[in-house]
Amino acid sequence: MKLKFTKMHGAGNDFVVIDAINQQVDFSPAQWQALADRRFGVGADQMLVVEKSTQAGCDFRYRIFNSDGGEVEQCGNGARAFVKFVAEKGLTDRRSIAVETMSGVISPRLEDDGSVTVDMGAPVLEPALVPFDTEGLQGQPEGRDTLWPLMLELGGEKETVLVSVLSMGNPHAVQVVADTETAPVELTGPLIEHHPHFPKRVNAGFMQIVDRGHIRLRVFERGAGETLACGTGACAAVVAGIRRGLLDSPVRVDARGGQLSIAWAGEGQPVYLTGPAVTVFEGEIELAIN
Numbered sequence: 475m476k477l478k479f480t481k482m483h484g485a486g487n488d489f490v491v492i493d494a495i496n497q498q499v500d501f502s503p504a505q506w507q508a509l510a511d512r513r514f515g516v517g518a519d520q521m522l523v524v525e526k527s528t529q530a531g532c533d534f535r536y537r538i539f540n541s542d543g544g545e546v547e548q549c550g551n552g553a554r555a556f557v558k559f560v561a562e563k564g565l566t567d568r569r570s571i572a573v574e575t576m577s578g579v580i581s582p583r584l585e586d587d588g589s590v591t592v593d594m595g596a597p598v599l600e601p602a603l604v605p606f607d608t609e610g611l612q613g614q615p616e617g618r619d620t621l622w623p624l625m626l627e628l629g630g631e632k633e634t635v636l637v638s639v640l641s642m643g644n645p646h647a648v649q650v651v652a653d654t655e656t657a658p659v660e661l662t663g664p665l666i667e668h669h670p671h672f673p674k675r676v677n678a679g680f681m682q683i684v685d686r687g688h689i690r691l692r693v694f695e696r697g698a699g700e701t702l703a704c705g706t707g708a709c710a711a712v713v714a715g716i717r718r719g720l721l722d723s724p725v726r727v728d729a730r731g732g733q734l735s736i737a738w739a740g741e742g743q744p745v746y747l748t749g750p751a752v753t754v755f756e757g758e759i760e761l762a763i764n
């Protein structure tokens with residue numbers, strides 16, 4: 475069976491976007507992996523699937539698969555690509571839509587300048603709901619946040635990193651580093667992702683504070699490795715920075731693949747993510763594996 479897809483990106487976080495309203499899409503984790511493969515497939519950090527929603531008040535259902543083949547709850551950069559895709563494909567004539575995801579409803583809006591703003595909903599700050607197991611850990615209060623010590627084993631050496639833990643629908647652990655360019659993202663990212671205190675694994679963020687309205691950020695993503703940008707990672711980092719008393723909304727986020735803007739009015743309020751969404755090419759692929 476040939477699968478029609480669109481290759482898109484949001485600040486360099488790249489996607490294969492698939493219309494599952496007009497074609498049948500029911501892939502195994504191995505097939506998602508094959509599609510994401512950068513040599514034998516199309517290549518992508520995530521695959522985004524557009525479905526009809528059965529939830530009242532929602533225009534579409536949005537499903538997300540990481541390049542490791544696992545289905546996950548949320549993807550912020552993908553949400554921007556999603557609204558651009560459904561507009562370009564004529565699946566809606568609305569510029570602002572409500573989208574059902576595994577972790578609740580989000581609302582992306584196409585702006586006149588071509589950028590997209592997404593209401594990502596309120597961050598989840600309760601550790602158990604992230605989910606994050608705090609048993610045996612002593613949290614250190616900082617501002618309105620709590621920093622959690624994660625012990626990492628690095629080639630026989632033990633190192634502790636202090637992280638803010640929260641969910642933007644998906645789990646994040648954010649640490650402040652002096653310089654994102656020299657931060658050990660490839661080395662410690664996988665250890666944090668698989669740390670036993672995160673039962674569903676975690677996205678690991680490395681944030682450099684430039685000033686109170688500007689950060690640099692690298693994210694080692696769960697199920698995808700380091701990406702050029704992570705939308706939910708940017709939301710999580712800014713929420714953590716504001717709660718720690720280091721940042722004021724709105725905040726410019728420089729990722730390796732582009733710039734995002736995050737606004738958050740505080741506890742219980744939604745996080746707004748603004749950034750680009752770009753269509754790269756259209757294609758058709760016959761999956762070689764079952």
Ligand SMILES: N[C@@H](CCC[C@H](N)C(=O)O)C(=O)O
Nearest residue numbers: 549550551644696704705706
């Ligand atoms: N790139 C994304 C996040 C995708 C999902 C993530 N890797 C996870 O497993 O939670 C974004 O832009 O938010």
